[in-house]
Amino acid sequence: MNAPDTGSIRHATDSLPFENSFAALPGDFYTRLRPTPVPAPHLVGASTAAARMINLDPSEFHSRGFVEAFAGNRVLPGSIPLAAVYSGHQFGVWAGQLGDGRAILLGDVPAGNPTEDNPTGRLELQLKGSGLTPYSRMGDGRAVLRSSIREFLCSEAMAALGIPTSRALCVVGTDMPVMRETPETGAIATRMAPTFVRFGSFEHWSYKDRKTELKILADYVIDNFYPALREAPNPYKALLQEVTRRTAELIAQWQTVGFMHGVMNTDNMSILGLTIDYGPFGFMDAFDAGHICNHSDHQGRYAYHMQPRIGQWNCFALGQALLPLIGEVDDAHAALEVYKPVYEQKLEALLHAKLGLKSVQPDDGALTDAMFSLLQENHVDFTLFFRRLGDLKIDDPASDEPVRDLIIDRPAFDAWAESYRRRLKQENSVDAERRAAMNAVNPKFVLRNHLAQTAIEKAQNKDFSEVDNLLRILEKPFDEQPENEAYADLPPHWASQLEVSCSS
Numbered sequence: 001m002n003a004p005d006t007g008s009i010r011h012a013t014d015s016l017p018f019e020n021s022f023a024a025l026p027g028d029f030y031t032r033l034r035p036t037p038v039p040a041p042h043l044v045g046a047s048t049a050a051a052r053m054i055n056l057d058p059s060e061f062h063s064r065g066f067v068e069a070f071a072g073n074r075v076l077p078g079s080i081p082l083a084a085v086y087s088g089h090q091f092g093v094w095a096g097q098l099g100d101g102r103a104i105l106l107g108d109v110p111a112g113n114p115t116e117d118n119p120t121g122r123l124e125l126q127l128k129g130s131g132l133t134p135y136s137r138m139g140d141g142r143a144v145l146r147s148s149i150r151e152f153l154c155s156e157a158m159a160a161l162g163i164p165t166s167r168a169l170c171v172v173g174t175d176m177p178v179m180r181e182t183p184e185t186g187a188i189a190t191r192m193a194p195t196f197v198r199f200g201s202f203e204h205w206s207y208k209d210r211k212t213e214l215k216i217l218a219d220y221v222i223d224n225f226y227p228a229l230r231e232a233p234n235p236y237k238a239l240l241q242e243v244t245r246r247t248a249e250l251i252a253q254w255q256t257v258g259f260m261h262g263v264m265n266t267d268n269m270s271i272l273g274l275t276i277d278y279g280p281f282g283f284m285d286a287f288d289a290g291h292i293c294n295h296s297d298h299q300g301r302y303a304y305h306m307q308p309r310i311g312q313w314n315c316f317a318l319g320q321a322l323l324p325l326i327g328e329v330d331d332a333h334a335a336l337e338v339y340k341p342v343y344e345q346k347l348e349a350l351l352h353a354k355l356g357l358k359s360v361q362p363d364d365g366a367l368t369d370a371m372f373s374l375l376q377e378n379h380v381d382f383t384l385f386f387r388r389l390g391d392l393k394i395d396d397p398a399s400d401e402p403v404r405d406l407i408i409d410r411p412a413f414d415a416w417a418e419s420y421r422r423r424l425k426q427e428n429s430v431d432a433e434r435r436a437a438m439n440a441v442n443p444k445f446v447l448r449n450h451l452a453q454t455a456i457e458k459a460q461n462k463d464f465s466e467v468d469n470l471l472r473i474l475e476k477p478f479d480e481q482p483e484n485e486a487y488a489d490l491p492p493h494w495a496s497q498l499e500v501s502c503s504s
């Protein structure tokens, strides 16, 4: 099928000043190709916040030019569409070559002033689900509406939670059916990140013994995204150390918001320490440290409590890949050693903030351990527990009721609350101040599976209002939003039947 003729009309999206810095790498790193057009594209959802980042006017969202561009039907001027090659370890096993099997990088556009997190001040735009590429293997190059909506909403929700992540500009639906277990509606999601280079991008060249390409990639990443590391005595060791540090901090943030990625393969690990490649992710409802959110993960390799050590395992895989550039094994080890202390420090800081504690005391580990035991034994709703705990008043036992109601074993809660109160008194904690501080870090709204499911089911019937509604709620996860109280409730019974798997 040919791309619809949009004639000589100039669309606002045409003025996006595209470049493609990745395309300047040697040809072995990617394949240039166009997205495959789709029939009847229509807008499912779009993020105003994401659009603003790249100076795109949100009033364009429903324009034909916007929809055709992000359906992949119209190649934007200046973009150099391509699919990148990478490899990776999947579920702990070397999987060999993977690559962008259904993603197409359009190029990069200006995105505000350079910052430490984004020294280029540019963002890459990538279509996901835009057709076959040389790396599609057994896949069809497509994505279904269900998983595209989940990725779209979760990217924007994570950003609003302050967790490093790729962003999502929009989802465009199409009438083209996509075959999974049953025929489903197809869709294309547009993602944004400074780069989509992964741990697996390095593993790719390393496992092929192609040190020249490995070095080209490492230099590209350092020069563009970690320019400060250029001054280090061994920039490649410094790169490994900095990526390890960011990864450890990222996973501490996941743990404390109850986020489970579901598929922490090395090809899904961002070289920038961003959350990327949203698939069968989940947010913890009833707490269970062993919870496996991905129905396809039979061994529980990516269960909640496994994430910290898998993050470290993945950093080791990156270290192995970078070793030819780093030189000495001891140097690689030294770089990787930061993982544990950084993770522990970040976790401690985040848990202190979640509990409204300002100081660090020697017995705090016992307090948080006891809290996790309480959550585990009573399968307490993770999000509600912390949010309601903020309402606790030091001298008013009745103020415990909302949080206490979540816990079956009331005496166990009372015992823990007593030690918590003692701890609060010790640092002269002030109820109102602490409540405000806790509400600024303990979200009221997270993308629970059942909320996404409701939006998806409506969207499958061409009603996209709930996608938009959820996006607006999740963009302000720490606000009270009394009109949206139902979105902060415990999940309904049917939610426990929901299964998300690698099928997407």
Ligand code: AMP
Residues within 6 Å of the ligand: 098, 099, 100, 101, 102, 103, 135, 136, 137, 138, 139, 140, 141, 142, 143, 263, 265, 267, 268, 277, 279, 504
């Ligand atoms: P994931 O674990 O979902 O990130 O995907 C692993 C690999 O499979 C990546 O290289 C993807 O590009 C590829 N892949 C997943 N789904 C498809 C699909 N429907 N068509 C082509 N490639 C796919």
Ligand code: MG
Residues within 6 Å of the ligand: 267, 268, 277
């Ligand atoms: Mg992936």
